[in-house]
Amino acid sequence: MLLDIDLQSETPIYTQLVNGIIEGIARGQLLPGEALPSVRSLAADLGINLHTVNKAYHLLKQDGYVQINRKQGVVIEPDAFPPADAAFKERLAKQLRPLLAEAICRGMSKEELDAVCSAVYEDMRSNELGGG
Amino acid sequence: MLLDIDLQSETPIYTQLVNGIIEGIARGQLLPGEALPSVRSLAADLGINLHTVNKAYHLLKQDGYVQINRKQGVVIEPDAFPPADAAFKERLAKQLRPLLAEAICRGMSKEELDAVCSAVYEDMRSNELGGG
Amino acid sequence: MLLDIDLQSETPIYTQLVNGIIEGIARGQLLPGEALPSVRSLAADLGINLHTVNKAYHLLKQDGYVQINRKQGVVIEPDAFPPADAAFKERLAKQLRPLLAEAICRGMSKEELDAVCSAVYEDMRSNELGGG
Amino acid sequence: MLLDIDLQSETPIYTQLVNGIIEGIARGQLLPGEALPSVRSLAADLGINLHTVNKAYHLLKQDGYVQINRKQGVVIEPDAFPPADAAFKERLAKQLRPLLAEAICRGMSKEELDAVCSAVYEDMRSNELGGG
DNA sequence: GTGGTCTAGACCACT
DNA sequence: GTGGTCTAGACCACA
Numbered sequence: 289m290l291l292d293i294d295l296q297s298e299t300p301i302y303t304q305l306v307n308g309i310i311e312g313i314a315r316g317q318l319l320p321g322e323a324l325p326s327v328r329s330l331a332a333d334l335g336i337n338l339h340t341v342n343k344a345y346h347l348l349k350q351d352g353y354v355q356i357n358r359k360q361g362v363v364i365e366p367d368a369f370p371p372a373d374a375a376f377k378e379r380l381a382k383q384l385r386p387l388l389a390e391a392i393c394r395g396m397s398k399e400e401l402d403a404v405c406s407a408v409y410e411d412m413r414s415n416e417l418g419g420g
Numbered sequence: 421m422l423l424d425i426d427l428q429s430e431t432p433i434y435t436q437l438v439n440g441i442i443e444g445i446a447r448g449q450l451l452p453g454e455a456l457p458s459v460r461s462l463a464a465d466l467g468i469n470l471h472t473v474n475k476a477y478h479l480l481k482q483d484g485y486v487q488i489n490r491k492q493g494v495v496i497e498p499d500a501f502p503p504a505d506a507a508f509k510e511r512l513a514k515q516l517r518p519l520l521a522e523a524i525c526r527g528m529s530k531e532e533l534d535a536v537c538s539a540v541y542e543d544m545r546s547n548e549l550g551g552g
Numbered sequence: 553m554l555l556d557i558d559l560q561s562e563t564p565i566y567t568q569l570v571n572g573i574i575e576g577i578a579r580g581q582l583l584p585g586e587a588l589p590s591v592r593s594l595a596a597d598l599g600i601n602l603h604t605v606n607k608a609y610h611l612l613k614q615d616g617y618v619q620i621n622r623k624q625g626v627v628i629e630p631d632a633f634p635p636a637d638a639a640f641k642e643r644l645a646k647q648l649r650p651l652l653a654e655a656i657c658r659g660m661s662k663e664e665l666d667a668v669c670s671a672v673y674e675d676m677r678s679n680e681l682g683g684g
Numbered sequence: 685m686l687l688d689i690d691l692q693s694e695t696p697i698y699t700q701l702v703n704g705i706i707e708g709i710a711r712g713q714l715l716p717g718e719a720l721p722s723v724r725s726l727a728a729d730l731g732i733n734l735h736t737v738n739k740a741y742h743l744l745k746q747d748g749y750v751q752i753n754r755k756q757g758v759v760i761e762p763d764a765f766p767p768a769d770a771a772f773k774e775r776l777a778k779q780l781r782p783l784l785a786e787a788i789c790r791g792m793s794k795e796e797l798d799a800v801c802s803a804v805y806e807d808m809r810s811n812e813l814g815g816g
Numbered sequence: 817g818t819g820g821t822c823t824a825g826a827c828c829a830c831t
Numbered sequence: 832g833t834g835g836t837c838t839a840g841a842c843c844a845c846a
Contacts (some may be wrong), residue, residue, distance in 0.1 A: 298844095300821060307518040314521035326833065337823050342834080350746075353525070355560055359831050361833060372526035377536055383519055384540045386439040387512060389446035393485070394504035398541060404509055405537055408516045409530060428751055432845065469846050564830065571782040578785035601831050617789070636790035641800055647783055648804045650703040651776060653710035657749070658768035662805060668773055669801055672780045673794060696836060722818065733838050738819080755846050757818060 290317075293334050301336055305344035310353060313364060314412050321366035324354065422449075425466050433468055437476035442485060445496060446544050453498035456486065554581075557598050565600055569608035574617060577628060578676050585630035588618065686713075689730050697732055701740035706749060709760060710808050717762035720750065 291308045293301055312318040324330070327345065331338040345362050348354040352370040356362050370376070391401055423440040425433055444450040456477070457465065463473045477494050480486040484502040486494050502508070523533055555572040557565055576582040588609070589597065595605045609626050612618040616634040620626050634640070655665055687704045689697055708714040720726070723741065727734040741758050744750045748766040752758050766772070787797055 302821085307521070310525055311517060311521040314524035328833080338834095339824090340822065343821090345834095356834075357559060358565070358829095359833060369525050369527070372523060372528040372532070376523075376526060380519060380523060381536055381540050384537060385443060385544075387515055388537070388540055389439070389443040389544060391504060391508075391512060392446040392541075392544060393442055393501050394508060395501070396504040398538075400504065401541065402534070402537075404513055405516060405520070405534070406530075408513050408520050409524075409533065412517075412521060412524060427753060433754070434845085472846060475845095566830085571785070574789055575781060575785040578788040604831065607830090633789050633791070636787060636792045636796065640787075640790060644783060644787060645800055645804050648801060649707060649808075651779055652801070652804050653703070653707040653808060655768060655772075655776060656710035656805075656808060657706055657765050658772060659765070660768040662802075664768065665805065666798070666801075668777055669780060669784075669798075670794075672777050672784050673788075673797065676781075676785060676788060698836080724818080734819095735839090736837065739836090741819095752819075754844095755818060 291334065293336070295336075301340050302344040302347065305341065306347050309344070309348060311412065313353065313369075318364050320364050322364045323360065324362040324364065326361050423466065425468065433472050434476040434479065437473065438479050441476070441480060443544065445485065445501075450496050452496050454496045455492060456494040456496065458493050555598065557600065565604050566608040566611065569605065570611050573608070573612060575676065577617065577633075582628050584628050586628045587624060588626040588628065590625050687730065689732065691732075697736050698740040698743065701737065702743050705740070705744060707808065709749065709765075714760050716760050718760045719756065720758040720760065722757050 291305065291312075293304050293308075295301065297304065309318065309324070318324075324345070325333065327338050327341045331341045334341075345354060345356060349356050349362075353365055354362050355365055388401065423437065423444075425436050425440075427433070429436065431439075441450065441456070450456075456462070459470055459473045459477065463470045466473075477486065477488065481488050481494075485497055487497055488494050520533065555569065555576075557568050557572075559565070561568065563571075573582065573588070582588075588594070591602055591605045591609065595602045598605075609618060609620060613620050613626075617629055618626050619629055652665065687701065687708075689700050689704075691697065693700065705714065705720070714720075720741070721729065723734050723737045727737045730737075741750065741752065745752050745758075749761055750758050751761055784797065
């Protein structure tokens with residue numbers, strides 16, 4: 289799994305981990321039921337503390353992206369991910385607003401915006417088709 | 421200006437201020453050259469600390485959205501906002517990525533995603549036409 | 553015997569086993585003197601570790617719910633279960649307290665609480681009449 | 685606030701804290717909007733680590749019993765506690781089952797059980813009326 | 817001064 | 832060997 293963590297970033301490490309793993313799922317590089325590295329091994333691999341990894345795993349569990357088993361460790365949620373219900377779309381819109389507002393201020397057209405959005409989207413989906 | 425600050429939010433208050441003002445500009449409710457409330461009065465209005473407002477104003481100045489003059493106080497940048505250059509688009513894409521990844525995991529189609537994106541965009545632009 | 557083990561649960565598997573067997577006794581599905589499956593077969597049936605079943609059986613023995621004989625294996629205590637003495641009632645009250653506290657916080661009335669309590673109680677007793 | 689923590693108990697300290705605070709709310713000793721001690725001061729008072737208190741506070745936040753503010757610290761949820769909906773009642777019943785099963789095995793009648801239940805309930809409610 | 821984050825290291829429960 | 836819990840101590844962001 290390719291997780292590049294920026295220790296200097298102002299984004300907390302555990303947030304980078306959460307985002308990276310969710311992106312891995314979106315890209316199809318992490319499949320439902322697949323096991324994630326143990327807290328200790330991932331922490332060692334990334335050169336960070338095991339508590340930081342632990343916090344990330346627990347946030348993912350809380351959001352329904354992984355299951356934490358007694359012995360087996362952490363696995364990608366095998367059944368169904370949480371749905372894109374109204375609450376999620378509202379949250380998404382709320383997070384989108386400041387990004388789009390800034391883009392509008394800087395004079396980006398709707399087309400330019402869609403282009404950026406689509407580029408990001410396709411980048412993740414294309415990897416899914418060819419990934420493995 | 422309608423700035424609703426959520427003291428319970430995890431988002432720092434100064435960030436909420438920055439976002440709110442940028443959104444005000446995007447909506448056309450704040451026009452280039454227009455004066456913003458003084459640090460003191462805005463802090464009093466919102467019931468928050470002077471330093472918090474100050475920090476927000478200075479971040480906006482740093483990003484090229486306002487000018488801070490000793491006499492006139494803080495005014496919306498009258499000339500030109502920073503451009504939507506490659507660096508900005510890259511930053512935008514980077515911020516978009518975790519949002520879209522989560523949407524993909526939850527099974528949102530590109531069309532649903534575009535719908536949410538467009539709704540947010542149009543909401544801000546429509547207000548601009550009728551605003552002032 | 554119907555023992556459904558949830559490997560994802562936070563409750564240790566051996567605890568689930570202990571609870572399940574005690575509930576089986578309460579329901580009258582397991583009768584005094586009746587033999588329980590051997591450690592080996594139950595572990596195989598449930599797909600869990602021998603040690604886990606062993607631990608559960610020994611806890612049940614310790615609490616006076618089963619007897620462990622070398623020849624007959626594990627049998628439900630044929631004579632008398634431990635009494636509901638003051639010590640037990642105190643322990644019961646102690647375990648009940650956080651549950652009721654939460655129910656009170658959420659605004660449940662004494663009647664609603666009794667209803668839930670009775671429903672659980674009757675569910676177990678009704679099965680006893682028809683079970684065996 | 686009266687929080688007696690048993691460091692020897694097999695119940696995790698943070699769980700004891702969570703239970704104790706919820707019980708404090710149920711008893712009316714902790715009122716909505718009231719501030720809880722800071723993470724550091726409570727940890728110092730109880731002679732435990734601040735991370736342990738922190739974990740308890742965050743669990744309470746997650747369950748909707750407290751709010752965590754930037755500067756003000758932690759306060760009891762001022763508006764409404766989570767409702768006693770079907771999901772909660774189901775969880776309650778699930779937690780009640782092993783307790784009642786054991787009581788049945790030990791020969792407690794429904795009346796004895798109700799007596800214990802009511803005693804716990806009234807103990808908490810009576811304190812609320814006369815508390816302060 | 818408040819909580820947020822991270823580190824380092826330890827012991828324990830579970831399987 | 833896995834995660835769960837707890838400790839001790841540090842630095843930072845926020846207000």
